[in-house]
Amino acid sequence: MSPPLKPKSHCLSPSEIEGRLISAGVQPTAQRIAICRFVLCEADHPTAEQVKAWADQNFPRLSLATVYNTLHTLVGAGLLREYRFPHLEQVVYDNNLGAHHHFLDEATGRILDLAGDEVKVSTHLASRIQVEGVEVLVRGRIT
Amino acid sequence: MSPPLKPKSHCLSPSEIEGRLISAGVQPTAQRIAICRFVLCEADHPTAEQVKAWADQNFPRLSLATVYNTLHTLVGAGLLREYRFPHLEQVVYDNNLGAHHHFLDEATGRILDLAGDEVKVSTHLASRIQVEGVEVLVRGRIT
DNA sequence: ATGATTGCAAATGATTTGCATCATA
DNA sequence: TATGATGCAAATCATTTGCAATCAT
Numbered sequence: 001m002s003p004p005l006k007p008k009s010h011c012l013s014p015s016e017i018e019g020r021l022i023s024a025g026v027q028p029t030a031q032r033i034a035i036c037r038f039v040l041c042e043a044d045h046p047t048a049e050q051v052k053a054w055a056d057q058n059f060p061r062l063s064l065a066t067v068y069n070t071l072h073t074l075v076g077a078g079l080l081r082e083y084r085f086p087h088l089e090q091v092v093y094d095n096n097l098g099a100h101h102h103f104l105d106e107a108t109g110r111i112l113d114l115a116g117d118e119v120k121v122s123t124h125l126a127s128r129i130q131v132e133g134v135e136v137l138v139r140g141r142i143t
Numbered sequence: 144m145s146p147p148l149k150p151k152s153h154c155l156s157p158s159e160i161e162g163r164l165i166s167a168g169v170q171p172t173a174q175r176i177a178i179c180r181f182v183l184c185e186a187d188h189p190t191a192e193q194v195k196a197w198a199d200q201n202f203p204r205l206s207l208a209t210v211y212n213t214l215h216t217l218v219g220a221g222l223l224r225e226y227r228f229p230h231l232e233q234v235v236y237d238n239n240l241g242a243h244h245h246f247l248d249e250a251t252g253r254i255l256d257l258a259g260d261e262v263k264v265s266t267h268l269a270s271r272i273q274v275e276g277v278e279v280l281v282r283g284r285i286t
Numbered sequence: 287a288t289g290a291t292t293g294c295a296a297a298t299g300a301t302t303t304g305c306a307t308c309a310t311a
Numbered sequence: 312t313a314t315g316a317t318g319c320a321a322a323t324c325a326t327t328t329g330c331a332a333t334c335a336t
Binding site: 130 | 227232
């Protein structure tokens, strides 16, 4: 298995997480802090199922409904983003809030973030079309 | 409702459809020809549900399983492509077999094909990464 | 005849919802 | 104590599957 292209993002302490939740207007409950610990730091494009599996190991009695509730809350609060990719029927979550695109490794199904400057896109559309965003998915393999 | 940006692609006669199926190595059954009539001509990025709804009006007693079977067969035969978009949990089918990208009208949820020259993408990735394809989704509104 | 295709209903997988209980402001 | 959060189970939605009946070669 090849190493990731970039070092994993730093981790946040529980109190930093709590601060972020509060400033985003989200009640920092124990369950939400736990889920954030995983989803905002450790995890790499997790699905709800993976969040639940992590919770089953690290925070017993956290229900699936709470996983979904929390993920939606975090997305609504702007702390997390959700994406749908062609090879996966599940939604994946991404803690990278900056402008970026994605790479799908066709060999493993793994998703990597691409920095904004790794992909250049320009559109030449009819003037009737007002562009609000562009999402690029690069498919390929890592040799 | 604004008119489409491009005229709808021409229609195929049942016998043209039959010919296409045969040369793609697909048995031209009545159900498949019927579905192709819709999916290869009339329809614009339909979902399986929309194909079924059309069949209910135009080809009674065509089962949902056959809709899915046929769509998969057509995709496997290279006569149709399937896509998954962020705003929709259903798969959508596209009879445009050329290289192209997509536009999502945020106001209506409608998907339009963008010609290859309406979008320019270039990637600058680590040499370990071998690119096999690039998919672009432009989000916006039509004024 | 022989294998492919179809229809129907039941199964699956992801996500959502209803509702009673529980925690926190 | 009042509002919001949680857990559980049942419900929903898209899609798949099992299998017997039917069709095409």
